[in-house]
Amino acid sequence: MSTSQGSAPRAGPEAGSAGPSPAPAVDPADQLGRLGRSWVWLFGAAMATLVPGVLMLVWPEATLHVLAVLIGVYLLVIGAFRFVAAFGRGGDRVPGLIVAVLFVLGGVLCLRNPLQTIAALSLIVGAVWLVSGIVTLYTAVATKDMPHRGVVMAVAALGIVAGIVVLALPAESARALTRLLGLWLVLLGLAETAVALAWRSALRRAGIAGRDMSGPAG
Numbered sequence: 070m071s072t073s074q075g076s077a078p079r080a081g082p083e084a085g086s087a088g089p090s091p092a093p094a095v096d097p098a099d100q101l102g103r104l105g106r107s108w109v110w111l112f113g114a115a116m117a118t119l120v121p122g123v124l125m126l127v128w129p130e131a132t133l134h135v136l137a138v139l140i141g142v143y144l145l146v147i148g149a150f151r152f153v154a155a156f157g158r159g160g161d162r163v164p165g166l167i168v169a170v171l172f173v174l175g176g177v178l179c180l181r182n183p184l185q186t187i188a189a190l191s192l193i194v195g196a197v198w199l200v201s202g203i204v205t206l207y208t209a210v211a212t213k214d215m216p217h218r219g220v221v222m223a224v225a226a227l228g229i230v231a232g233i234v235v236l237a238l239p240a241e242s243a244r245a246l247t248r249l250l251g252l253w254l255v256l257l258g259l260a261e262t263a264v265a266l267a268w269r270s271a272l273r274r275a276g277i278a279g280r281d282m283s284g285p286a287g
Contacts, residue, residue: 108269114150115265117143119258125251133243137190140250141179144197148172151201164208168201187246191235194250198257199232217267224260231257 121143125131131139148169155165175197179190206225209218231253240246 108265108272110150110153111265111268112262114147114154115258115261117146117150118254118261122251122254122256122258125247126255129244129247129251131243131247133187133190136243136247136250137179137182137185140190140194141176143254144172144176144179144194146176148176164204168204171197171201171204187240187243191240191246195232195235197232198228198235198253202226202228202230202232217264217271220264220267224257224264227257227260 121139124139125136148171151165151172152169155162155169175193178193179185202225206222206229209215209222209225212218215221235249235253238249240249
């Protein structure tokens with residue numbers, strides 16, 4: 070008579086507990102979002118705008134070559150800040166990414182030919198400020214629950230005015246263009262500093278929950 074055989078216990082690593090679960094994969098977009106929501110990141114972008122403006126005002130005799138390189142580096146750095154800030158915003162990231170690409174493209178054009186004419190440099194900077202201001206203003210108007218929405222809209226309007234002034238008032242010399250761009254960079258840098266400090270205030274009032282809030286428009 071044959072005896073029935075039960076299922077033999079499994080040997081090997083399967084017999085024991087499953088062991089520690091693997092660590093979750095790090096999402097690059099989430100990491101960029103956390104960085105973009107930091108008020109320190111916004112403050113860094115403001116300083117990246119303010120410092121070149123101060124340099125231009127205290128160094129008005131800079132040559133056109135130096136001015137083009139300085140503006141090109143400024144646009145590239147701000148493009149990188151805007152790219153990360155786009156991931157820190159809730160909702161649609163496309164407007165922020167468009168602004169970031171616009172700044173990077175303007176920086177590449179300035180650095181590609183540093184010996185270009187004053188008119189060409191004015192056209193690049195004015196167009197970047199005008200279009201980025203319009204996109205940022207549209208984002209602020211469309212995002213009803215944006216913290217400190219009025220401040221962001223004011224900064225966007227300032228960028229639009231800066232772009233119009235630079236495009237409408239062509240400078241006849243590198244010295245005049247340096248003063249004009251330096252003045253607007255200082256004004257924009259101060260306005261962006263106000264946005265960063267307002268965002269810090271909002272995060273402090275919200276406490277720990279504020280870390281998960283979506284940042285202002287990039």
